[in-house]
Amino acid sequence: MRRADRLFRIVQFLRQGRLQTAQTLATKLQVSQRTIYRDIQDLQLAGTPIEGEAGVGYTLRRDMDLPPLMFTRGELTALVLGARLVRAWGGAENVLGADQALQRIEAVLPADLRNEFDSILLYAPGYRMLPHLRSRVDVLHSACKSSHVASFRYVREDGERSQRCVWPLALCFWSGVWTLTTWCELRNDFRDFRLDRMDEVAILERTFTPKKGQRLEDHLRKVVPSAEERREFLAPSTTV
DSSP: OOHHHHHHHHHHHHTTSSOBOHHHHHHHHTSOHHHHHHHHHHHHHTTOOEEEETTTEEEEOTTOOOOOOOOOHHHHHHHHHHHHHHHHHSOHHHHHHHHHHHHHHHHTSOHHHHGGGGGOOOOOOOTTSOHHHHHHHHHHHHHHHHTEEEEEEEEOTTSOEEEEEEEEEEEEEETTEEEEEEEETTTTEEEEEEGGGEEEEEEEEEEOOOOTTSSHHHHHHHHOOOHHHHHHHHSTTTOO
C-alpha cells in the first residue's frame, strides 16, 4: 500500500469516533506499530487534529471538518455496480483499484447511505474471467499507455493462425469479451484482436509513434460515423 493511501485510511479509521490504538491500526493496515507512530506524528505536524498518545490510543477531534461525499441513492447504486463490474471483468490492477475506491467512499459516507451498500442487489459474477486474461488486460493496457509494440500468436474464429506485431492503441470491452484495437504491422492497417484468442503475448522494447491515419481517432472515424459518438467513446469516463 502506498504511504499516501495508508495516511488516508488512518484518518478514516480515526473519524469513526472510537479510540484506536496503534496496535489496532497496525493490524488493520498490516504495518508495524512504529510505522503507525511515525504516520500519526506526520499527520499531526501537517495540521490534522488527532488527539491521544502512544499506549492509550488516538481519535480525531470531533470538530474536524472534512468535506462530505454527498451522493444520491441512484449515484451510489451506479458507483457500486460499476465497481462490481470492474471486479468481475477488469484486470488485476483494476480489481484492486475498485476495491480501494469503494472502501474510501464507504468510509466517508453518512450512516444512512452507508447502509445502502448491502441493499444494492445488482451483481456481476466474474468467474468466467480467467486469471491469465486479467493479467493480459494489465499488460496490454500498460503497452497502450507507454506506446510499446506487442507481439503474439493469434487464432481467428475460422482457425487460421498468424504471428502479429502490433501497436496497441486501446482496449475495449464488449459484453464479456475484451478486444485490443491496434495498428497491425502485418496488414499495415487497423485490426481488432480478441484477448482470449491470443497466445505467447510479449511486449517488445521498441516503441511506436502513430502518424495521422494510424491513431485511435482515425480508426474511430471509420467505425463510428457520428462525431458526438466518437467524443463519447473517447471521454475519460467511458474509456479503458
